[in-house]
Amino acid sequence: MLNKLLATGLAAAVLAIAAVPAQAILPIQHWQTAGGARVYFVENHDLPMLDISVEFPAGAGHDQPAKSGVAAMTQRLLSSGADGMSENDVSRRMADVGAQLGGRFDFDRAGLSLRTLSNSRERREALDVLSRLLSVPAFPGDVLEREKVRLTGALKEADTKPDTIGSRTFYRLAYGDHPYGMRESGEVETVAGITREDLAAFHRRHYAGRYAVVALMGDVTRAEAEAIAEQLTRGLPVAAGQEPGLPPVAALAVGESRTVPHHASQAHITIGGPGVSRGDRDYIALYVGNFVLGGGGFMSRMTEEVRQKRGLAYSAASYFRPLQREGPFIISMQTRRDQAAEALEVARATLAEFVKSGPTGKELAAAKRNIVNSFPLRIDSNRKIHEYLTLIGFYRLPLTYLEDFVKDVERVTVADIRDAFQRRIRPDRMVTVVVGGDEAKP
Amino acid sequence: MTISGYLVRALLLALVATSCHAATDAGEHKLANGMRVIIKPDRRAPVVVVMVSYQVGGIDEVNGVTGVAHVLEHMMFKGTPTVAAGEYSRLISEAGGRENAFTSNDFTGYFAMLQKSQLELALRLEADRMTNITLAAEEFAKEIKVVMEERRWRTDDRPRSLVYEQLMATALTAHPYRNPVIGWMSDLESMRVEDARDFYRRWYTPNNATLVVVGDVEPQAVLALAGRYFGKIPARVLPERKPQAEPAQFGVKRVTVKAPAELPYVLMAFRAPALRDPEGDWEPYALEMLAAVLDGSDAARLNRTLVREERIASSADAGYDGIARGPGFFYLSATPTPGRSAAEVEQALRREMALIVAEGVTAEELDRIKAQAVAAHVYQRDSMFFQARQIAMLESAGISHRTLDLQLKKLREVTPEQVQEVARKYFRDDAITIATLDPQPLEGARRAAPPAGARHAQ
Numbered sequence: 001m002l003n004k005l006l007a008t009g010l011a012a013a014v015l016a017i018a019a020v021p022a023q024a025i026l027p028i029q030h031w032q033t034a035g036g037a038r039v040y041f042v043e044n045h046d047l048p049m050l051d052i053s054v055e056f057p058a059g060a061g062h063d064q065p066a067k068s069g070v071a072a073m074t075q076r077l078l079s080s081g082a083d084g085m086s087e088n089d090v091s092r093r094m095a096d097v098g099a100q101l102g103g104r105f106d107f108d109r110a111g112l113s114l115r116t117l118s119n120s121r122e123r124r125e126a127l128d129v130l131s132r133l134l135s136v137p138a139f140p141g142d143v144l145e146r147e148k149v150r151l152t153g154a155l156k157e158a159d160t161k162p163d164t165i166g167s168r169t170f171y172r173l174a175y176g177d178h179p180y181g182m183r184e185s186g187e188v189e190t191v192a193g194i195t196r197e198d199l200a201a202f203h204r205r206h207y208a209g210r211y212a213v214v215a216l217m218g219d220v221t222r223a224e225a226e227a228i229a230e231q232l233t234r235g236l237p238v239a240a241g242q243e244p245g246l247p248p249v250a251a252l253a254v255g256e257s258r259t260v261p262h263h264a265s266q267a268h269i270t271i272g273g274p275g276v277s278r279g280d281r282d283y284i285a286l287y288v289g290n291f292v293l294g295g296g297g298f299m300s301r302m303t304e305e306v307r308q309k310r311g312l313a314y315s316a317a318s319y320f321r322p323l324q325r326e327g328p329f330i331i332s333m334q335t336r337r338d339q340a341a342e343a344l345e346v347a348r349a350t351l352a353e354f355v356k357s358g359p360t361g362k363e364l365a366a367a368k369r370n371i372v373n374s375f376p377l378r379i380d381s382n383r384k385i386h387e388y389l390t391l392i393g394f395y396r397l398p399l400t401y402l403e404d405f406v407k408d409v410e411r412v413t414v415a416d417i418r419d420a421f422q423r424r425i426r427p428d429r430m431v432t433v434v435v436g437g438d439e440a441k442p
Numbered sequence: 443m444t445i446s447g448y449l450v451r452a453l454l455l456a457l458v459a460t461s462c463h464a465a466t467d468a469g470e471h472k473l474a475n476g477m478r479v480i481i482k483p484d485r486r487a488p489v490v491v492v493m494v495s496y497q498v499g500g501i502d503e504v505n506g507v508t509g510v511a512h513v514l515e516h517m518m519f520k521g522t523p524t525v526a527a528g529e530y531s532r533l534i535s536e537a538g539g540r541e542n543a544f545t546s547n548d549f550t551g552y553f554a555m556l557q558k559s560q561l562e563l564a565l566r567l568e569a570d571r572m573t574n575i576t577l578a579a580e581e582f583a584k585e586i587k588v589v590m591e592e593r594r595w596r597t598d599d600r601p602r603s604l605v606y607e608q609l610m611a612t613a614l615t616a617h618p619y620r621n622p623v624i625g626w627m628s629d630l631e632s633m634r635v636e637d638a639r640d641f642y643r644r645w646y647t648p649n650n651a652t653l654v655v656v657g658d659v660e661p662q663a664v665l666a667l668a669g670r671y672f673g674k675i676p677a678r679v680l681p682e683r684k685p686q687a688e689p690a691q692f693g694v695k696r697v698t699v700k701a702p703a704e705l706p707y708v709l710m711a712f713r714a715p716a717l718r719d720p721e722g723d724w725e726p727y728a729l730e731m732l733a734a735v736l737d738g739s740d741a742a743r744l745n746r747t748l749v750r751e752e753r754i755a756s757s758a759d760a761g762y763d764g765i766a767r768g769p770g771f772f773y774l775s776a777t778p779t780p781g782r783s784a785a786e787v788e789q790a791l792r793r794e795m796a797l798i799v800a801e802g803v804t805a806e807e808l809d810r811i812k813a814q815a816v817a818a819h820v821y822q823r824d825s826m827f828f829q830a831r832q833i834a835m836l837e838s839a840g841i842s843h844r845t846l847d848l849q850l851k852k853l854r855e856v857t858p859e860q861v862q863e864v865a866r867k868y869f870r871d872d873a874i875t876i877a878t879l880d881p882q883p884l885e886g887a888r889r890a891a892p893p894a895g896a897r898h899a900q
Contacts, residue, residue, distance in 0.1 A: 091741035098817025311587030373538020380487035
């Protein structure tokens with residue numbers, strides 16, 4: 001069935017870009033539950049399985065600085081028992097039916113996901129556990145204390161690693177006091193102060209039924225999907241007030257550079273700053289442009305200049321991470337410590353030249369060919385389609401997001417890309433972080 | 443909760459061994475030159491995965507040129523007389539494809555995922571580089587630097603990768619699994635393009651290769667294309683593969699890795715049999731079940747006891763690596779919680795194994811694992827790439843992909859007594875190697891270190 005849809009929908013999108021396809025590439029069904037949760041569903045019976053997620057505006061961006069880590073700990077403890085079930089009960093019941101419980105946690109979103117057989121017995125058992133975890137989590141005090149110890153150890157361990165140090169330093173400098181500048185899991189000091197009451201309060205405020213986004217992909221009917229969505233959201237807290245939002249991100253006024261000493265054999269280089277938000281009208285131009293700059297693997301200028309021509313690094317890449325507010329634009333690479341200065345110079349020159357002139361017509365055409373022609377690979381599995389449902393749902397993107405994306409990519413010009421990069425990426429106002437290295441002076 | 447390289451491998455194995463009837467419709471053919479072609483139609487999306495795997499990897503290297511299998515894998519992207527350096531990647535990219543490659547101990551795989559209409563392009567390019575790689579000295583000079591950077595990034599600066607590398611180098615005396623796939627740094631530094639060329643001439647022949655195609659394809663059409671592009675490449679006699687069998691172990695082996703880190707870490711390997719005869723063997727299936735009893739889910743013993751109840755470990759893992767050309771291994775590992783020691787978690791891991799030796803496992807535990815195995819078999823079919831890689835991996839180890847059904851059946855037949863018996867038989871000091879990470883302060887540390895696992899590209 002995926003195939004049938006793709007064959008018709010894709011032909012419409014790829015071969016007749018100008019025409020509005022009569023049929024959507026993915027027939028996304030969308031409705032709201034009685035309690036106001038947004039539901040996104042693609043029905044597909046090829047495999048006897050179902051992917052489901054329920055997500056909320058409850059990511060790390062919603063933490064208070066003094067209580068950084070509450071959002072992450074809330075999500076982490078969701079599966080630690082609920083409604084009379086201990087954490088071992090939860091684990092056993094899921095394992096007994098072969099269900100896989102997962103979750104998401106990032107700056108914007110938090111929630112739980114489930115992959116289960118669609119067979120009625122297994123599905124009902126797994127969904128019963130999931131709905132209770134979401135609605136009446138126990139947040140057991142002794143589990144909280146244990147997880148604080150584990151997390152603290154993991155944070156200290158991570159702080160010995162050059163990639164973590166580089167990333168932490170970068171986000172702090174690029175975002176300052178904005179929540180995106182905080183560590184997603186909290187800091188060692190703030191995690192220590194988290195209480196059960198903090199978690200319960202965060203759950204009440206952020207995991208409300210009206211804010212929930214339910215995404216379902218797989219082997220159930222519409223009627224079953226409706227019932228599942230009701231079951232999963234009925235018992236959620238009632239929203240109090242407006243949906244939680246995030247403050248705007250300020251553009252960097254000046255560039256800033258930081259060197260952090262480290263013993264590692266490689267220097268870790270990060271360059272970037274605040275980039276683009278979900279739904280931003282510049283996103284397509286930036287995405288396609290970045291494919292040429294550093295996102296297109298062996299096709300990209302970063303890889304060509306740093307790896308192919310000079311053998312300076314195994315990986316040299318750039319990317320945009322679009323979030324609810326302006327997520328970062330990041331260039332990163334690792335190189336032998338005595339080569340850090342050279343690699344940095346090459347990366348900066350490559351970026352500056354790209355921002356100044358944009359891609360060549362030939363590069364743009366090659367990028368478009370990849371992005372348009374690879375479209376079927378983006379939605380060739382239940383897992384990938386489910387991921388798009390969560391994205392479209394949470395960020396309130398149009399249901400036609402995927403076909404619009406292909407059409408918009410086709411339309412982008414060299415001038416659009418140059419213009420977008422010149423407005424959004426200022427090479428003279430970038431954050432540069434070098435961890436390790438013998439001589440790098442960023 | 444970081445999963446070290448070996449555990450990813452073990453995990454993949456767990457999935458492989460616990461899978462399934464999915465592959466029953468895969469057709470298998472052999473071209474006149476000995477190249478094998480395995481085609482598995484999956485018509486859910488108009489996409490195709492093409493994988494050419496060569497039965498050659500770290501296991502086929504000799505001292506002084508460790509890492510050459512992986513270096514050659516990098517060089518396979520550096521052009522032929524008709525396809526310039528980097529052109530392979532450009533052609534696949536513009537066709538909307540994604541490509542990469544990987545090298546393991548046992549085999550080397552090259553793959554592309556594309557719209558089904560681009561199947562022929564992928565086959566043509568793979569056939570070309572099977573026999574025409576240029577291996578220019580100037581390209582080699584740059585690429586060997588990239589591989590050294592890869593080694594620094596993957597191993598030298600990652601304490602737990604060093605622990606795994608040292609574990610294997612200690613566990614084995616003669617068998618080439620003792621060398622890291624990415625190679626020792628000194629061997630990379632002294633490697634020449636001729637080394638890669640020799641290796642290419644010896645091993646890259648159609649009679650040492652398997653083409654796996656999974657996707658929305660007509661098998662007869664794929665076979666015709668495979669014949670057109672690969673069929674004309676002449677077979678060559680392969681070098682003799684020496685067994686290099688590992689001599690007996692006479693007692694517990696230990697190694698310590700001092701490296702800058704916060705928490706200690708313990709990784710243990712037990713020698714165990716690998717799967718050779720999917721029909722006649724039973725121990726590998728029992729070992730797979732043993733690994734799952736210990737670490738098959740959050741409800742399994744190690745997490746429940748060591749992490750949740752006793753809180754002695756921040757994480758604890760078990761895995762069985764039984765699909766291999768060489769010896770099999772059973773692994774246990776743990777990270778102590780802050781304030782607890784490596785010795786304490788080592789004792790806790792040993793105690794859990796001893797408990798199984800003494801008291802066995804319950805039927806309830808095995809039923810849970812069997813339910814998970816059945817479900818995992820369904821879930822795996824969601825990824826065409828996984829299916830292609832699974833076929834290539836099994837075949838490289840001499841296990842027919844046609845036995846996937848049989849493997850699931852055999853796994854479901856394992857009894858609690860059999861699990862207890864393999865625990866008793868293989869959990870012995872004379873079969874154990876233990877590697878411990880001894881954390882050093884970050885300040886003032888200066889690296890001394892060396893290298894593990896490997897793959898190519900981005």
